[in-house]
Amino acid sequence: MATELIRIPGSDFQTEEMILNLGPQHPSTHGVLRVVLKIDGEVITAAQPDVGYLHRGTEKLAENRTYPQMLVISDRWDYLSAMSNNLIWCLAVEKLLQIEVPLRGDYLRVIMVELNRIASHLVFFGTYGIDIGAYTPFLHAFREREKILDLFEEVSGARMTYNYIRIGGVMADLPEDWIGKCRSFLEWIKPRFVEYDILLTENPIFKDRTQNIGIISKEDAISYAITGPNLRGCGISFDLRKDEPYCHYQDFKFDVPTGKQGDCWDRYWVRIQEMKESVKIVEQALDHLPTGVPNAKVPRIIRPPVGESYAQLEAPRGVLGIYCLSAGEDKPYRVHVRAPSFINLTILQKILVGMKLADVVAILGSIDIVLGEVDR
Amino acid sequence: MIFPVLTQSQKRSIGVLALMGLIGGGTAMAIGELGMRLTQIWEFLLPILQKLPIPEMASQIAGMVIECSLLIGFISVSVMFMVWWERKVSAHMQSRLGPMTTGGWHGWAQTIADGIKLILKEDIIPESANSWVHRLAPVLVFVPAFICYAVLPFGSNLIAVNLDIGVLFIFAISGLSVLGIVMAGWGSGNKYSMLGGLRAAAQSVSYEIPRVLSIVPILLFVGSLKLTDIANYQSGMWFGFIPRWFIFYPVIGQIAFIIFLISSVAETNRTPFDIAEAESELVAGFHTEYSGMKFSLFFLAEYAYVFLSSGLTTALFLGGGSGPLLPTWVWFLLKSFGIVFLFLWFRWTFPRMRVDRLMEFTWKFLMPWSFVNILIAGAVVLALGV
Amino acid sequence: MINYFKTIYQVSKALLQGMAVTGRWLFQPAITVQYPDEKLTPPERFRGTLVFDKETCTACNLCVKACPTACISLEPYVDPATQKRIAKVNWYQIDFGKCNYCRLCEEACPTKPIKSVRHSHDYEWSMKERSEMFVKWKRDPSPVIADTPKDTGTKAA
CATH class of the missing domain: 1.20.5 (Single alpha-helices involved in coiled-coils or other helix-helix interfaces)
Incomplete structure (x- = not known):
């Protein structure tokens, strides 16, 4: 990307393009992402995301880990929603092993994944507020997230890398009184959504910053394989929980919120609505939590038959998929992760062009990437 | 519920605050008018100085030095207080506590500790920076802020220089600061800094206009640019209970106040108008490359401007130091810090505006309305013959 | 208009x-917990630092195999008199620089009723050097009286 001279027609005055490195050390790249921007004044003429600063080679690591051990690594992909990562790995391995998880196990998984979705979207809400320049929503969101993490800590023993959902079920059944705590949390968070709407969603300055900015058209979204809230923000109602239910998602009643035109505000709004839907799902799951054991019988040493499996689920950031190839050993032969953040990030170079420099962080934030997942 | 059931610690803090208020108010009343006291001290000292075998010039210079150091002392202490206050206010708005340990009581010494840290820090000049411009910029930002304090009336008879063109002087001098910001942006040799500096220049120049225009109605009523005249004009009551402050002038006062407040926030580069610093976009804008004492000068200047704007708002719209019971300087400080609190409140509530929207806002919204306000005020002045 | x-x-x-x-x-009121002065009690399942009980360990190697980062190593005790391996450890070492705090070792541990390697509720731990992160438990120098272990059923896998 070399700079070019920009000639202003009808005058001998000329300006020069400037290359601006946004990141890898920058307050609002949400990790170590580098975006090489070519700017003319404050207008972006070209943008190129440069990923890989957080690459840890987890797909290769999987080849040297047994199936339960890989679960620990999976926590580290999308560290804001580690439950989804745990779940997708388990789903893929269970497909290989052809294990049926008991109903209670599935419900527990749904509860955890949905709570984690709320936690993940809360981080998005907070950090997006900071990207736009509002600091208070960030700590308000983290205050609520802290309560979710407390719940997770009680159930799994850790706050970020849960390792809770296991092959064939979950690590352990719910501790005593956990349901009551979870319910009181749900009651606590419901009025908070109203505050969030006042603080950001309906704030005129925020709307001004995000509406009609970074519009992704439906065609683009499909051709770039965008998934998750980013896709639904464009107005396409695609949600694996509805379209291809796993873990008995068909038992729950919830809506799939969709945006109108696919701008930053729509993507943001979809996430806020999804949190409300997740609260509904968790409530239903707690109401109808089946009794029984949560775990299926799993062999002590997991040695799936030769074969391959692909499992996918609706993670907070989009469709998270695992392609797992077994050679009949206790370690997978090859693993591929379809990381939604990475694929969603690819559209950045298209929608950034023509935007203002101040919009870069608004657009980047609205795509909601987690660099741990982008680089894996 | 707005007021939850008070816990023991809250009751205690309310008690402590009330006690402090009582002690402070008592002390203030005991001191009385600070301007009067200072004049008394000066009148007491002057004959002694005249008797001493030193030229008259020296005693005058000594007086100036004393005045300057009083102002510098006031700026430093008020900035320290404001920084601490901002941290506490922002913390409590975000369900946090803020600094709690330094100094014992609610981290009151945090800013002092920070100041010491900033002085001790290494002073870095980047290789790509223009060394002289880089060094000069913080001074050029701070000095105008300091000069402006000279004409700020802190109370009756408590003003360093009572200029006839006080208002104009403040606007003219504080406008110079943008030069320092642009120099800081350009001289740092950093792209982010440069963008921040350019943004600051555009913003300050644009917001200066509605800011000045918004107070033209006041000048129409008062007929003077002298800040003490303006403050005196607002003494007294309407119907015995509404103070004759400009903010209470129907329609005109409110429009002028809002425009002035908004452009003051923009002038001081604070959220929602902090596009020059814009942490999430430009890292730290024009002061990205500054460290140590030079950075703290920027910091000092920012808060000095915040208090300056608040003090100006108080003098122009809130009747300066007028108020019952307490001496005028206390009233002035109370009102000014009230406005400072508004600044903090804005900052910790609103997101940042975008550059082009910011410009649109001032040129397409604030400017026309300040013209309309001048028109109304002119009509009122003509009709009533004030 | x-x-x-x-x-x-x-x-x-x-x-x-x-x-x-x-x-x-x-x-x-703020929700801040002022950490060094106020402390929260970790929940029952909290995964704190690992503790090891060298008396009950049977040197079965299951934890070594379970660990995803291979941070555990051990050496079974060989009785110098008989040159036989007995179900006791000679030394047991955890590299806390690598430990994931994932509880797989605790789950793999077969000793009952208390696992010999398990997570404690302790979380205040810091090291200054990498070498300190290798925590080694050594067998007591006192000789083992019983040649054949009676209380443990499992042998090394």
Whole structure:
């Protein structure tokens, strides 16, 4: 990307393009992402995301880990929603092993994944507020997230890398009184959504910053394989929980919120609505939590038959998929992760062009990437 | 519920605050008018100085030095207080506590500790920076802020220089600061800094206009640019209970106040108008490359401007130091810090505006309305013959 | 024209509502826990630092195999008199620089009723050097009286 001279027609005055490195050390790249921007004044003429600063080679690591051990690594992909990562790995391995998880196990998984979705979207809400320049929503969101993490800590023993959902079920059944705590949390968070709407969603300055900015058209979204809230923000109602239910998602009643035109505000709004839907799902799951054991019988040493499996689920950031190839050993032969953040990030170079420099962080934030997942 | 059931610690803090208020108010009343006291001290000292075998010039210079150091002392202490206050206010708005340990009581010494840290820090000049411009910029930002304090009336008879063109002087001098910001942006040799500096220049120049225009109605009523005249004009009551402050002038006062407040926030580069610093976009804008004492000068200047704007708002719209019971300087400080609190409140509530929207806002919204306000005020002045 | 004023009204209303929210929280008690002075009790399942009980360990190697980062190593005790391996450890080492705190070792441990390697509730731990991260438990120098272990059923896998 070399700079070019920009000639202003009808005058001998000329300006020069400037290359601006946004990141890898920058307050609002949400990790170590580098975006090489070519700017003319404050207008972006070209943008190129440069990923890989957080690459840890987890797909290769999987080849040297047994199936339960890989679960620990999976926590580290999308560290804001580690439950989804745990779940997708388990789903893929269970497909290989052809294990049926008991109903209670599935419900527990749904509860955890949905709570984690709320936690993940809360981080998005907070950090997006900071990207736009509002600091208070960030700590308000983290205050609520802290309560979710407390719940997770009680159930799994850790706050970020849960390792809770296991092959064939979950690590352990719910501790005593956990349901009551979870319910009181749900009651606590419901009025908070109203505050969030006042603080950001309906704030005129925020709307001004995000509406009609970074519009992704439906065609683009499909051709770039965008998934998750980013896709639904464009107005396409695609949600694996509805379209291809796993873990008995068909038992729950919830809506799939969709945006109108696919701008930053729509993507943001979809996430806020999804949190409300997740609260509904968790409530239903707690109401109808089946009794029984949560775990299926799993062999002590997991040695799936030769074969391959692909499992996918609706993670907070989009469709998270695992392609797992077994050679009949206790370690997978090859693993591929379809990381939604990475694929969603690819559209950045298209929608950034023509935007203002101040919009870069608004657009980047609205795509909601987690660099741990982008680089894996 | 707005007021939850008070816990023991809250009751205690309310008690402590009330006690402090009582002690402070008592002390203030005991001191009385600070301007009067200072004049008394000066009148007491002057004959002694005249008797001493030193030229008259020296005693005058000594007086100036004393005045300057009083102002510098006031700026430093008020900035320290404001920084601490901002941290506490922002913390409590975000369900946090803020600094709690330094100094014992609610981290009151945090800013002092920070100041010491900033002085001790290494002073870095980047290789790509223009060394002289880089060094000069913080001074050029701070000095105008300091000069402006000279004409700020802190109370009756408590003003360093009572200029006839006080208002104009403040606007003219504080406008110079943008030069320092642009120099800081350009001289740092950093792209982010440069963008921040350019943004600051555009913003300050644009917001200066509605800011000045918004107070033209006041000048129409008062007929003077002298800040003490303006403050005196607002003494007294309407119907015995509404103070004759400009903010209470129907329609005109409110429009002028809002425009002035908004452009003051923009002038001081604070959220929602902090596009020059814009942490999430430009890292730290024009002061990205500054460290140590030079950075703290920027910091000092920012808060000095915040208090300056608040003090100006108080003098122009809130009747300066007028108020019952307490001496005028206390009233002035109370009102000014009230406005400072508004600044903090804005900052910790609103997101940042975008550059082009910011410009649109001032040129397409604030400017026309300040013209309309001048028109109304002119009509009122003509009709009533004030 | 009416729309213009309506927009102004709506915008100012929304902004003032936002200020009301932050203003309300200003008077709510903070949720901060002032850590060194106040401490939360970790929940029952909390995964703190690993503790090891060298008396009950049977040197079965299951934890070594379970660990995803291979941070555990051990050496079974060989009785110098008989040159036989007995179900005791000679030394047991955990490299806390690599430990994931994932509980797989604790789950793999077969000793009952208390696992010999398990997570404690302790989380205040810091090291200054990498070498300190290797925590080694050594067998007591006192000789083992019983040649054949009676209380442990499992042999090395």
